[in-house]
Amino acid sequence: MAYTVTPMPAGPIGSQYCICKVELSVCGQNLLDRDVTSKSDPFCVLFMEVNGKWVELDRTETAVNNLNPAFAKKFIVDYHFEEVQKLKFALFDQDKSSMQLYEHDFLGEFSCTLGMIVSSKKITRTLLLGNGKPAGKGMITIAAQELSDNRVITLSMAGRKLDKKDLFGKSDPFLEFYKPGDDGKWMLVHRTEVIKYTLDPVWKPFTVPLVSLCDGDVEKLIKVICYDYDSDGGHDFIGEFQTSVARMCEAQDAFPLELECINPKKQKKKKNYKNSGIIIVKSCKITRDFSFLDYILGGCQLMFTVGIDFTASNGNPRDPSSLHYISPMGTNEYLSAIWAVGQIIQDYDSDKMFPALGFGAQLPPDWKVSHEFAINFNPTNPFCSGVEGIVQAYSACLPHIRFYGPTNFSPIVNHVARFAAQATQQEAASQYFILLIITDGVISDMDETRHAVVQASKLPMSIIIVGVGNADFAAMEFLDGDSRVLRSYTGEEAVRDIVQFVPFRDFRNAPKETLAKAVLAELPQQVVQYFKHQNLPPINSEPA
Numbered sequence: 139m140a141y142t143v144t145p146m147p148a149g150p151i152g153s154q155y156c157i158c159k160v161e162l163s164v165c166g167q168n169l170l171d172r173d174v175t176s177k178s179d180p181f182c183v184l185f186m187e188v189n190g191k192w193v194e195l196d197r198t199e200t201a202v203n204n205l206n207p208a209f210a211k212k213f214i215v216d217y218h219f220e221e222v223q224k225l226k227f228a229l230f231d232q233d234k235s236s237m238q239l240y241e242h243d244f245l246g247e248f249s250c251t252l253g254m255i256v257s258s259k260k261i262t263r264t265l266l267l268g269n270g271k272p273a274g275k276g277m278i279t280i281a282a283q284e285l286s287d288n289r290v291i292t293l294s295m296a297g298r299k300l301d302k303k304d305l306f307g308k309s310d311p312f313l314e315f316y317k318p319g320d321d322g323k324w325m326l327v328h329r330t331e332v333i334k335y336t337l338d339p340v341w342k343p344f345t346v347p348l349v350s351l352c353d354g355d356v357e358k359l360i361k362v363i364c365y366d367y368d369s370d371g372g373h374d375f376i377g378e379f380q381t382s383v384a385r386m387c388e389a390q391d392a393f394p395l396e397l398e399c400i401n402p403k404k405q406k407k408k409k410n411y412k413n414s415g416i417i418i419v420k421s422c423k424i425t426r427d428f429s430f431l432d433y434i435l436g437g438c439q440l441m442f443t444v445g446i447d448f449t450a451s452n453g454n455p456r457d458p459s460s461l462h463y464i465s466p467m468g469t470n471e472y473l474s475a476i477w478a479v480g481q482i483i484q485d486y487d488s489d490k491m492f493p494a495l496g497f498g499a500q501l502p503p504d505w506k507v508s509h510e511f512a513i514n515f516n517p518t519n520p521f522c523s524g525v526e527g528i529v530q531a532y533s534a535c536l537p538h539i540r541f542y543g544p545t546n547f548s549p550i551v552n553h554v555a556r557f558a559a560q561a562t563q564q565e566a567a568s569q570y571f572i573l574l575i576i577t578d579g580v581i582s583d584m585d586e587t588r589h590a591v592v593q594a595s596k597l598p599m600s601i602i603i604v605g606v607g608n609a610d611f612a613a614m615e616f617l618d619g620d621s622r623v624l625r626s627y628t629g630e631e632a633v634r635d636i637v638q639f640v641p642f643r644d645f646r647n648a649p650k651e652t653l654a655k656a657v658l659a660e661l662p663q664q665v666v667q668y669f670k671h672q673n674l675p676p677i678n679s680e681p682a
Contacts, residue, residue: 158431159285160256162213164198166229168275169205169265172243177203178231180245182278184213187224200232214285215252217431220658221651222481223252227278229265246273248280253485256282259435284435289348290427291383293419295330296340300399300415303366303374310367311339311376313417317352317360324361327351332367337415348383348424356383356424364399364417377401377414389419428676430662433567433669436676440486440570440665441557444476444528445550446513447577449498449543452607455536461578461607462536471606471642473529475576478653479602480525483572491521494528495550500540507542509549544582547575551590551601558597566677567669571599572661579609585627591617592624595632598672600664602657605641614639634667635660 164182172178181200185192195215201207215223226249230242246265255261265276295313303309312332319325328346333339352358359380365373377399389395398413405411426432453460464470484490497509512520514531515538522528554573561569581587591601603618605611617624618639624632638660645653669675 158217158429160215160217160252160431161283161285162215162255163209163281163283164213164227165206165208165279166245166265167206167262167277167279169207169229170231170245170274170276171205172231172245177205178243178245179203179233180205180207180229181232182209183228183230183239184215185226185228186215187226192226217252217256217284219253219430219662220482220655222654225250225252225255227280229276229278244268246276246278248278251485253482255280256431256434257486257488259437282435284429284431286429287347287349287354288427288429288432289354289424290345291348291351292343292345292421292423292425293386294341294343294421296338296394296418296420297364297399298338298396298416298418300337300339300364301366301376301401302337303376308335308337309374309376310334311336311364312367312373313341314363314365315351315360316363317358327360334367343421347427352383356387358382362397362417364415375401379417383422383424386419386422387424389422391421394421395419426675426679428666428669428679430666432679433570433665433676434486436567436678438486438567438570438665438669438676439488440483440572442480442483442487442492443554443571443573444480444492444494445510445547445573445575446472446494446496446532447498447545447575447579448496448539448541449545449578450541451543451545451609452541452578454541462541464533464536472532472576474650475574475604475606475642475653476528476532477525478650479574479604479657480528482654482658484525490524492524492528493520494522494531495520495553496535496539497547497550498541498543498545500542502538505540509546510553545577545579546583546586547577547581548583548586548590550575551587551594555590555594555597555599558594558599561598562672564598564674566679567674568677569598570665570668571597572602573599574602574604576604576606577614578605578607579611581613584613587617588624589626589628589630591637592626592630592632595624595634595636598665598668599636600661601637602661603637603639604653604657605639605643608643611639611641614641634664634671636664 169178169180179200179202182198184195186195196213198209198211228247229245231245232242234241248263260281262279265273265278267273300311310332313330315328316324317327327350330341348354361380363378364376367373379397397417399415399417401414452462455462494513496511496513501508513535522531554571558571603614605614617637640657
C-alpha cells in the first residue's frame with residue numbers, strides 16, 4: 139500500500155474515557171539492508187486505525203547504519219480497554235530528508251492491537267512486506283509500560299504542646315501541606331480536619347497521591363503550616379516547618395518523627411524561644427495504588443465464558459423472525475453480542491480457549507432440559523478456540539437442540555463461580571472471570587439468580603448481560619446494581635456491583651464498537667476493586 143502523511147483528526151483519538159497512557163518502546167532485529175555502500179538507516183512509524191484508515195501517530199528518530207536498532211524515542215498512546223485499538227508499526231530506511239514515506243525504502247511492518255501488546259507486556263514478531271511475506275529475517279520487539287506514578291502516601295500526624303491561641307480555651311488546630319509550584323509560590327495540597335479544644339491533637343490518617351504531595355520526588359521540600367481554626371475564617375498562625383517525604387518516611391510505628399513547629403516572628407522577638415509546639419509524624423507509608431493496566435501488565439488473565447439462551451421464546455431458528463435465525467449475511471443479535479465483547483476480551487487470555495455454554499434447551503438423545511450444557515456437546519471440554527470457535531460451535535449446535543425453557547440463569551452463574559472460587563487461592567492477581575450471558579427475556583429463577591450473583595460478588599468475577607429482542611428487561615436492570623445495592627432473598631447484600639446489563643436494541647443502528655464500549659466500560663474498575671479489596675498485588679509488581 140502507499141503510505142502518506144494523513145492530517146490528524148480534530149480532537150483526541152478514541153473515547154473521552156481514557157484509562158491512561160501507555161509508552162511503547164520499539165527495537166528492530168536483522169532488518170533488511172537496503173543501502174549499497176553501508177547498512178540501512180531505519181526509523182519506525184506508528185499508525186493507528188481510525189474509521190477504517192491508517193493515521194500516522196508518530197515517528198522515532200533515525201538509527202544511522204544499524205540493522206538492529208533500539209529506538210530512544212518512545213511512542214505514547216492513550217489506552218482504552220473497551221475498544222479494539224489497531225496499531226501498525228512500519229520500518230523504513232531513510233534515504234532523503236523528505237517527510238513523505240514513499241521517498242524512503244520500506245523495511246517491513248507489523249500490525250496488532252494495543253490489547254495484544256499490553257496483555258503480553260513485550261512481544262517479538264516477524265516483520266512482513268506488503269505482499270504478506272517475511273521481510274527477510276527482520277523482527278520487531280515492542281514493550282509496553284504504563285505512564286503514571288501510582289504511588290500514594292498515607293500520613294498519620296499528631297501535635298504536642300502547641301501554642302494556646304484562644305483567650306477562653308485551648309486551640310483548635312489543623313494542618314496544611316504545601317509544595318513548591320512552577321511559579322515559585324507555595325501551592326496548597328492537603329488540609330487536615332480541625333481538632334477542637336486541644337494543644338495535643340491527633341489527626342486522622344490521610345492518603346494522597348505522591349504526585350500531588352511532592353510531584354513524585356521524595357526529596358523535594360514541602361511546607362507544613364499549623365493553624366488555630368476560627369469560624370470567621372481568620373485562622374491564627376501557630377507555626378510551620380519544612381521537611382521532605384524521604385525525611386517523614388523515617389517515622390516508624392514505634393519510633394515517631396518529631397518536628398519543631400516554628401513561628402518566625404516569635405523566634406525573632408524572643409531570645410529564649412524554642413518552638414510553638416511539636417508536630418509528630420506517627421507513621422508515613424508509601425504504597426502503590428494499582429490500576430487496571432498494572433494488573434494486566436503484571437500478567438493477569440481475563441477468563442471469558444459465554445452463556446447463550448436457547449429458550450422457546452426466541453422462536454424457531456429456521457424462521458426469519460427468530461432471534462436465533464442466522465441471516466444470509468451470517469449474523470444475528472446473539473452473534474453480534476459475542477463478537478462485540480469477545481474480540482476485545484480475547485486479547486487478554488493467552489490460550490484463547492473459551493467455554494461456551496447454553497441453557498433452556500432439550501438435548502439429544504433423551505431430550506432432557508439442560509440449564510448448563512456445552513454448545514460443542516463435549517461436557518468434559520466445553521472450550522472453543524477463540525471467538526471464531528464460539529461462533530462455529532453456536533451455528534453447528536442450533537439444528538441439534540430443541541428450544542424449551544424456563545429461563546434459568548443461576549446454574550450458569552454458579553458454574554463460572556465454581557472456577558472463580560478456586561482462583562481465590564491465588565496470592566497475586568492472576569485470574570479474573572467474565573461471564574457474558576445473552577438472553578431474550580425474563581428470568582424464571584430470579585431468587586436463585588439474585589442469590590448466585592450476591593455470592594459471586596465476593597469472587598474475582600463479573601457478569602455482562604446483553605438482552606436481545608424487544609422483551610421487558612426490568613428484571614435485568616434490577617440485577618445491575620448501578621442504582622441500588624443488590625440483595626439476595628436472604629437479605630444479604632452484594633459486596634460490590636458485578637453485573638452490567640445492556641439491551642441490544644439500543645445499539646441496533648449504532649456502529650458495532652459502541653456496544654462493546656457500553657458493555658465493557660465498568661469492567662476495569664470492577665477488576666481493580668476486587669483485587670484491592672483482597673489486597674492482592676499484580677503478579678510482577680515492584681515495591682513502592
